Amino acid sequence: MSGSIVDQAERHTALDPLRSFCVTAPAGSGKTELLIQRYLSLLARVQNPQAVLAITFTRKAATEMQGRVVAALNAADRELAPDASDHERTTRRLAQAVLATSEREAWSIQRNPAQLNIRTIDSFCGFLTRQLPLLSRFGGSVATVDDASSLYRAATEVLLETVGQESGPGEDLRRLLLVFNNDWRRLGSLLEGMLARRDQWLLALGSTVEPVAAERLVTNSLDALIEDQLNYAQEVLEPWTEVLLPLWQHRCDALGLPATDTWPGTATDDLLLWRSLAQTLLTKDGAPRRSVDKRSGFAASPDSNKAMRKAMLELLEAMAESGDRDVLIEVLNEVLALPVQRPDDQGWQDLLACTRLLPTLAASLNVIFQQRGAVDHMQVALAALESLGPEETPTELSLKLDYQLEHILVDEFQDTAESQFRLIERLSQGWSEHNKSNPQAARTLFIVGDGMQSIYGFRDADVKLFIRAKQYGISGVSLTPMTLRTNFRSRANVVTWCNRVFSAAFPLADDIHRGEIAFSPAVAFEQKSAGSGAEVWRFETPIQEAEWLAEQLALAQAEAPDDTKAVLVRRKADLLPLTESLRKRGLEWDAQDIDRLADSPVVGDLTTLCQALYNPVDRVAWYALLRAPWCGLTLQDLFAVSQFCQGTSLWDALITFAEHGAPGLTQDGGHRLSAFIAALSPVVSQLERYAACDAIEAAWIALRGPMLAGTPRALDDAAAFMRMLSELEQSAEGFSLQRLADAAARLFAENHGATSQIKLMTLHKAKGLEFDQVFMPNLSHAPRGDKPSLLLWEQVFCRSGDSGVLLALAGASAGDSPTVYDYLNRQQRLKRDIETTRLLYVGATRAVKRLILSASLNADGNGGWQPPARSSLLAKIWDEVEGDIMTAALEPDEIDHQDSVEPMPLQRIRADKLPDRGRLTGITSPRTDEANLPEHISPVFSAIGTVIHASLERLSCHPLPERAPDWTGWWESQLLSQGVPPDEVEAAVAEVARQLAVTLADERGRWCLDSGQQQARSEWAVSGVDGQGEMKNYIIDRSFIVDDRCWVIDYKTAMPDPGESTVSFLDRQRDAYRSQLNTYQSLLTSLQNLPVHTALYFTGLAAWLELD
Amino acid sequence: MSPQQVFYPVSALADALASSVPVLTPNQRLARRIKAAWGRHQIELKRSAWETPPVMTLDHWWLRCYQEALRAGAELPELATVNQQRALWRQVVQLDSSTAGLLRPVAAAQLAQEAYDNLLLWDVEWRDRELRQQFEFFEDSSLFLQWAEAFEAGLQAAGLTTLPALVPALSEQTHSARLVLAEFAELAPRYQHALDRMADTLEYFSAHDRRAVCSRVSCETPYEELRSAAEWAYGQHQSSPGRKLAILLPSLQQERQHIERELRRQFGSNPRRPDSLPVNFSAGQPLASCGPVVIALQLLRSPVTSLSLAQLTALCTTRYRPRDQSDHELSALRLLQEQAREPVTLAQFRSAMLRTGGEALAEESVATCSLLPLSATDPRSLRSSRRIAEWLPVLRSLLTDFGWPGPGPLDSIEYQQVTVFQSQCQALLTLDPVLGKVSYEQAVAALEQLCNDTVFQAETPDAPIQVLGMLEAAGLAFDAVWICGMGAGQFPAAASPNPLLPVSLQRNLRMPHADASRELAYAEGLLAQLQAASDTLIASYARSDQDADVPPSPLIADFIPQQSPVNARHPQNWLTTDDDPLEAIVDVCGPGVSDDEAGELSGGSAILRDQAQCPFRAFVRHRLSAEPLPEPEAGLTAAERGSLLHAALFQLWGELQTSEALRALTTAQREQATAASVNSAIAGFRHRRNPVIQALLDVERQRLTTLIGLWLEIELQRPPFAVIAREEKVTLQLGSLPLRLRLDRVDQLAGGEQLIIDYKSGNSRPRHWLGERLEEPQLPLYATVADEVAALGVSFAVLRPDALEFRGLAALDFGPGIDTDIAAATAKTDLQAKDWNGLLEAWRSQLEGLVQEFLNGYAVVNPDATDWPSRYCTLGAMCRVRS
């Protein structure tokens, strides 16, 4: 081994099964191995393997960790290689201990790894809801949909239903609609967005979801926020208050502003005073004052003022020189940014209306969940939380699960969302008390994360929770903080570069309120430093940059073909020029989740096919089919079609058109059209008979879609589309065109060149991965500022550890006193800013050997470069890298600027390749000789017959009674269960009774039923081979032997039609049943070796009909 | 039947079968197979008839005992049907107020039913006090106890019982000398005891003693796994059609469609001809999802609920209803889709029908439209509470009125589906004792539930390939078995005890899925059984789960690894060898516009706007009359709000006439006038008067009043003017193209100078008049072509809450926002006009160019997909600009 592990001791400590830890694990620090070791060390100490719960961020991570644990367990039996490293030895030792426990507790852990409780938080929540179906209010397992947008939309539409209500939600909704210009689509989509992030406000609202509580929540959150900030400001200003107070009073006096005799308090009401305090020290644009004058309240005259003025200047100077200067400026600016709320403002009223609406909105969503029987992932998390019961009286989970959760490990904690944090809190509730009394059986938490890699703010991950856990512990269990320093991934020169650059780019200390994370430097394990480490390159245009980059990649491919090379970008669009350049050079690449499926031409055509087939009145879709490559009608032919086909359904009209010889169509067009019709009509004419997926595939094949798609890549896209379609059909909500469009927009084309060593992906996707060489181009790109959102909300954290929710609607800004909206807008800007730095860090730390950053920058005319835009990635490290920028000697852009607009050609199938009739599609033209409509047969007659048969069988088992028995109860229930309507039961019972009475009064009837007959059988099951050699089963009503003759009797309960004579009825029946009885006869002949006689007995007529 | 399809070696059972000893099986499939094998055996012995041996499932055996006991005169309660039990459980759960708002009461009912049955089958005395305490410790299980009691009370009230409850009594009353239990892996304790009690000899029997050669296959994805299995089955079947094969799927219910599709692709068979595939499936699909049934249920719901446009489309175009010959239904559908309104009711559909087509004709087609049967149009009759028996005829007659299931012909699958549906309607009656009086909606919902619970499977002949769930293979013998889903973590599965029972209880009694050790034992048992019952066993698993590598289950670790047989990434019938099927032609010009056609064009200035923005778009919309459909909208659409604004301003200026009249009004008078005009505009709004729209119109009233109030302030900043034209329809002729326009407004100053105004709620700007092509041709068109006026200025009147202003160009001062410096305004544009007249000249030539293009049929595709027109245009599928 070549390196040394500087934090070996910490890593060892982290395995202490009696203590809880919060581990900061920077990129490449080998945290997975640590997690596994800790997991094993805990596993060996519990009685049920499920008592140790490990939570990972992705399913992939869970599967991977499981796999590695299993591998470690399996390897524990084997000898170690002599050169095994220390940590391999440790892992082996720990695994052996687990095997010993498994043996003792009879886990069979190696044969049954499903017991390893390693999951994602989603999966664990799902598990809880399934185990607590009533407490979670799910009722049982519920389908979870990845894309819940259609559910959200439906929920907002439920909410819209209330708009007419006099008061309550109706009134509030109308108020909001006014704010949004009565544009329901816009407001609705904002509300959908709120539903997608409802955990934030729903948790804050708690279970008391009523409008008043919601209103109170926002008010309280605002108060808490202001107080918290003022308290903090108070703390920072503490050393200066004595001097500042009289100066401030003086200023207020001079400017006629309100002031107080004593230093102001920190309640919400004091905010205005604090603003005036801050303004005393800061200029309008937030910079510290350097001088004062009359306008700022410190006039030079009269002389009485002089002292004050002097004192003021001294104070400003002292502040400017103090070490706290930056903190002071920041805190004062924050005071000025705090929202000044005014209860009489229209905006404030709108805001409250919006807040009050939230509970109703959430309730609407529940209605939809119930209707559709499907939920989103968030609901699973919320329900899991709810099922654990209120904090005061928690659910006894251990009793329920039959084991006690004793240890929890959480990976990627920096990406935890509030609901997840709360879940972990709830799961570990009471542990600190437990640990006090059982120090030797302590329950532990082990959370691992890296605030520097927290980049999922847009998904509501909140790094503040990580800071909170580190500082305050979880549920009273305090966590020993620990920071890993060894970087096993990157070579020394890369590590050194990162340390230098990022220690300056990150803040100096963690700040929970702002969600800021300080930098922790790393030490490379691998001291060998081949290669150049990190470089920053500069170009004039993105095209040049892309060309150079492609060149570099080609070189790298040639020099180190086995190295993985990743190009990491912020947005997918950043890759466009590069893919062009790569394609030019014939380089293959592997792009993950980059190409949207919906943008693939073949998928576009398939979508159109769906639209046309499933919405016959969508003329545009039908025309599009005619224009698509498989038909390719020219404009002229399309026009001819439109002249003829005026009806609503273009397809119907097309058929008539073709039947009329397609007047006006060119000959070529005629061919094309008739081939199109022939190919499509078997599908269209029986569309409903097929699953959409089958129908579309058949139509596509009939139209020669696979051939026209051309490339395997296009076929992959088509396959992905078909799969999506079939999954939609199977989903709880089923297939619809709307859902199809939604789903297509969400899916990405599959990985087309998974084997290539060149990987293109976004920085977010790259998280958790490593590559030998990393390229980060286009770093000077400044993302377009997000359009100011009309509705903002955010969870706010106080330094006290409390949290709340604020939300705001865009509105007129009230001069220089900030609204809640202004405040939140500023917060979001700050947050984005911080994340930008982290994003860069994530990218840079993916590199093992080589890290290449590049940007396009303009020269500044002095031999340097114009600094990049503030919001670009490069801006975050500009000061540190400016001096090292390298320039490549390149030819000037060789892009041809000939802007001649070549019209886009029409790509279409060649006429000789047109599909012909009868191509194999799996779907054939409908047959016309198919079965006709089933008659609806009244069940009454057949039910009566069945009941009589059963009664006869019952009678035949015992000595016959004189008169028919009264089994009314039994008959009724039999009749009902066979679908006889209740009001007809009485009549049916009467009929049964009548027929039985007739039979029992008849000598022949009694003879048939006599239980004393020889070898008497009722309902006799017999099998045989029919004329075709097929095996058949039969039931024979009655059979017995009299005088060496075997009788086979079939009971009939039918009666003559009205007006039909008994004789002709019996004739009819004889004809009807002759062949059946013949079959019986031959069956029994071969079975009994006796002469067999067959007969029909009519129970309602006491008629006996022997067949010859 | 061919001899190959014998899935059971029956000879060892011959003695029992020959002497009619009852042979009991764990499932129906096995019972059938044994009987069939026995028959085959008889045929081999050259017998043409034999007594059917009493081979049956255990449940059938109990039913037989029950019947026998009844025949013997025993007084036994009636057995509740499965549907009755389900309905009762659902009712119990739904009536419990403490669980109101459960997301899936149906799932809870099912859990409860399973829990309850298991309690009985495992002989748990749950009424016992001590045991009860175990339950009451936990909220979910103590609630369950209450449900169980309610369920039993419900049963009792209806005079019913369940089989497990009855079995002990049955075993007292019936007696058997000898019973054979074939291929039972396990037996619930209660049944075990009962059988012990009732039979003198109880024989356990298993026929299998083979030792399969076992191998394993890893596939990339679950899909590839299914395809591999299908391909394998196909290959095996082709090489030796007699082989008895099985594909086992752990979650057959979800995967059935996929595996069937893959098999069909292999065998090239038609989905509607199940007999074209030599495969039997042990799973079907819910009846409720079968074509004719979907429509039947939708039809039955339609009188009481509103429909989405997609649902209405399905009802209008379905084959399970008489096809409308007159095109009125589709026209109405089209109208509703164009108006983008959702949801819709049948009543709205009806009025849409009346609005399309000529009056008399429409009346007639409404009268004959089977979607609008008279009985359905009176919802009052459907609101009462009645018994199922009273509703059933209503449901039936409604279906008849709707013309369901259409004129036919039905194919054989549809025929079966319709038949099963009819029998389910009948079966609805059996729920009567459980449900009592219900509303129409509830009755339909109950029918829907029933159809959801009913599995439909098309009849198929016995086939050599069996696709089975894990449990259903029990006892059968195969030549080769392919078993899917054998990844680590899936097999053995994680424990999943019933959440309504205490876990410790389940574990102690070893109830199904109770804990890990039981799952392991089950999995091992299953594998062992399969190994004994086949010659070849292949276990497959998908190795990648979201990019992570999944190892094989430890239970198959020592199977021989094998290559996945899949050799193509795509189905065989997707692969073609043609390398150059395409041609590229230049096709940018359609036929020219004839005079006749020109005379009928109704597009007005939109024609030229489209032509300017994208000639192809103009061709599609105005020559082919293909209009893209908008997305459905529940609120007021932008167009509706726009026309309300127009209407209000029309009214207002009709009253005022001049700016001086406006100036003369007091604030109160002005407000009054504004309010009056807005009110009258809203009163004129005729579309969909439902409560939601009503309320939204109220909001709109408020919004417009405020907006117009503010707007009037802007108007007052202008030099005095008179409004001389409002919403005026004008027909112009440009070249040979007649253009029908509607002008929002024309103002005239004291000197007679005229300004043409276009109201906009969007973000229109003068630069839209100054581009290379005239993107907003309406006002320029009027200014240059109309003879009646000599306009000296054109302006947008932008009325948005965040932007209230005139934005225009003019020869002289018409007020703020209207730029008079034409030279400066056009300096950086393609037009470069020196003055107003120059501008008019430039416009004229642009307009003439556009007209000429259009008349010539020029229809090139706007070359850039990222251009702004394409971002809002929904014709992308037609112009193919993105490919």
Ligand code: SF4
């Ligand atoms: S999408 Fe673009 S190119 Fe296609 S028709 Fe519409 S505007 Fe023209």
